[in-house]
Amino acid sequence: MVRSSWRIYIGLILVGMSIALGLVHIAVFRNPKDLFFYLTLDIVFVPIQVLLVTLIIEKLLAEREKQTMLNKLNMVIGAFFGEAGNDLLKAMLVFSPDFSTLSERFRISPQWAEQEYLAAKKFTAAGDFSFAPGPAQLKSLRNLLLAKREFLLALLENPNLLEHEAFTDLLWAVFHLTEELEARGDFETLPETDLQHLEKDISRAFSFLIREWLAYLRHLREAYPYIYSLELRTNPFNPEASPIVKS
Numbered sequence: 001m002v003r004s005s006w007r008i009y010i011g012l013i014l015v016g017m018s019i020a021l022g023l024v025h026i027a028v029f030r031n032p033k034d035l036f037f038y039l040t041l042d043i044v045f046v047p048i049q050v051l052l053v054t055l056i057i058e059k060l061l062a063e064r065e066k067q068t069m070l071n072k073l074n075m076v077i078g079a080f081f082g083e084a085g086n087d088l089l090k091a092m093l094v095f096s097p098d099f100s101t102l103s104e105r106f107r108i109s110p111q112w113a114e115q116e117y118l119a120a121k122k123f124t125a126a127g128d129f130s131f132a133p134g135p136a137q138l139k140s141l142r143n144l145l146l147a148k149r150e151f152l153l154a155l156l157e158n159p160n161l162l163e164h165e166a167f168t169d170l171l172w173a174v175f176h177l178t179e180e181l182e183a184r185g186d187f188e189t190l191p192e193t194d195l196q197h198l199e200k201d202i203s204r205a206f207s208f209l210i211r212e213w214l215a216y217l218r219h220l221r222e223a224y225p226y227i228y229s230l231e232l233r234t235n236p237f238n239p240e241a242s243p244i245v246k247s
Contacts, residue, residue, distance in 0.1 A: 022035060022039075070163070070164070071223070072160065073158075073160050073161070073163070073164050073167075074216065074219050074223075076155060076158055076160070076161070077164075077167060077212065077216050078216065078220075078227070079155075080152075080155060080167075081212075081213060081216060081231075083148065083151050084148040084151060084152060085209060085212075085213065086213075086234065086236045087144060087148070087236075088144065088145075088148075088174070088205070088209060089206070089209055089210070089213065089236040089237070090236045091137075091140065091141050091144055092131065092141070092202060092205075092206050092209075093236065093237065094137060095131055095132055095133040095134065095137045096129065096130065096131050096132075096206075097130055097131075097132055098129065098130060102129075102237055103237050103238065103239065105120070105123060105237075106120065106210070106214075106235070106237040107235065107237055107238045108120075108217065108232055108235060108237075109232070110229070110232060112221070117214060117217075117218045117221075120214055121211070121214055121215075124207065124210050124211050124214065125211075128203075129203045129206050129207060129210075130199070130203065131199045131202045131203060131206070132199070133195075133198070133199070133202065135186075135187035135188045135190075136187075138181065138184075138187045138198065139187055141181065141202075142178075142181035142182060145174070145177065145178040145181060145182075146178065146182065149178055152171065152174065152175065152178075155171065156171070166208070166211065166212060166215070167212055169208055170205075170208035170209060170211075170212050173201075173204050173205040173207075173208045174205050174208075174209075176201060176204075176205075177201045177202060177204075177205045180197075180198060180201050181198070216231075217231055217232075230243065233245070
């Protein structure tokens with residue numbers, strides 16, 4: 001209510017200034033006909049001005065604001081992979097029969113360009129990732145997820161996540177996998193049908209993880225080369241990865 005009153009007050013001042021300046025113009029130049037002519041001419045172009053402001057300029061400003069927000073959100077995504085995402089990828093890759101294929105396919109080098117990232121994205125979209133975890137590996141994955149749950153819950157406090165549907169889907173998949181694993185006490189006695197169900201949950205979470213990981217690296221390549229360099233040196237798909245700069 002206070003904000004609306006303030007806007008009305010400013011509007012009345014601006015209208016009053018226009019009327020006062022118009023009266024001054026008539027008093028000085030004594031030619032009201034020209035004044036009203038140009039006033040009418042300005043009114044004729046008001047719809048075009050409204051079009052420019054509302055449909056074009058505001059759209060450009062909104063797109064710029066959205067891009068700024070997404071750049072800030074990439075900081076949250078970076079924190080996710082630094083704190084939990086990379087560890088989850090490593091833990092899942094341990095019991096993937098396709099480890100060697102995935103390791104070779106996603107061993108990203110500094111020479112990767114847009115073409116390589118597009119090909120990798122296409123591979124993840126078409127890929128059906130398989131996993132064959134044992135009881136000990138399921139327990140280890142459960143412990144990791146439970147250890148990271150508080151951090152993952154804190155991410156949900158960021159309202160900007162609602163603007164990033166893919167990352168929200170990733171969190172849903174990870175939370176669901178956490179709940180599924182937490183709900184089971186002993187993995188030793190699980191029937192084959194239940195193991196297959198867990199494998200599907202792991203595959204779903206892994207698919208979202210790898211897609212967001214690629215998108216994040218693709219963003220870093222353009223925006224933050226120094227962070228990109230570290231991410232390549234700690235690539236979870238590279239068993240020989242080391243943060244140490246060797247060349």
